[in-house]
Every structure is written in structure tokens, then in C-alpha cells.
Amino acid sequence: MITIKNSIEINASAEKVFNQLIENISNGESYRLWHPEHVDIRWIKGEPIREGSILHAEEYLDGNLHRLKFRITKIVANRLIAYRALFPLSIIATGNFFRIVSTGENQCIFFSEGHIRFPLWLFNKVHKSHAGKLIASEKHMKEEGENIKKAVEE
Secondary structure (H helix, E strand, O other): OEEEEEEEEEOOOHHHHHHHHHHHHHOHHHHHHHOOOEEEEEEEEOOOOOOOOEEEEEEEEOOEEEEEEEEEEEEEOOOEEEEEEOOOHHHOEEEEEEEEEEEEOOEEEEEEEEEEOOOHHHHHHHOHHHOOHHHHHHHHHHHHHHHHHHHHHO
């Protein structure tokens, strides 16, 4: 299994970081402001940011536009948003999450993580057209974390 992950220390409360994350995924405008590769996000089933709700996201990775659908699988206020890709991406991607761990008053660590079902050698063989996708995904996660840090520390 492949795990793509990133973490960043943030000088803000877990609640403030969680609220920023919620804002970032609430609507297209906030989503685009979060990262320059983000194109659009729409909630297509259920209430926004609720367990079981489904969202459609469009973003660039490695220069390729990806249209993705995700189901929110778990939300724990100020701590966690877990989500899973829907078919056909669910064949490869087993789950993703954003997690926030408080490390003190106005201090926390923001984690993002994604899991791919296949070992790296098989992923690279199956996805030759996206050879840089894993590197681009790690870079994208890192920049999302940096952008949340910047937004809440200003």
C-alpha cells in the first residue's frame, strides 16, 4: 500500500484550523483560494460537510485536470475529516483524511494523508501516463497545509 502524507506545525488553535479547513471546502470560491491548482468543488448529495455527503472536486495534479467524487466518511469537530473516493477511483484509493492534533494552547499539527491500495511498483506499471502523480500529490498536500497555516496565522 502507498501512503501519501504531509504534516505541518501551526501556531493556532485546532478549532481555528478546523474552521479554516471547513471554509476551504465549503464552496468553489474558498476552494480556489486555498490552492492555485483547485478549480471547483460542489456538494452534489447531502448537506455540505456532513458524514455521508458527496462532493465533486476538480483540481490539477501534474498538469492534468482531475474530476473526483468523494464521500465524507467521518467528521470529528476540531480533529478530523475523513473521506473516500467514489468509483472508479475507489478501486485504487482506499481513503483520505485531514487530521488536526492540538499540541498546546494555540498550537497544533495539521496532517493530510491519502492511501492507495497497490504497492508502488504496481501503481507505476498501471499508471504510466501519470508517472509524476504521486510526487505532484505530495507537493499539493504540502502546499495545502502551508496555505492553511498562512491563513490562520495572519
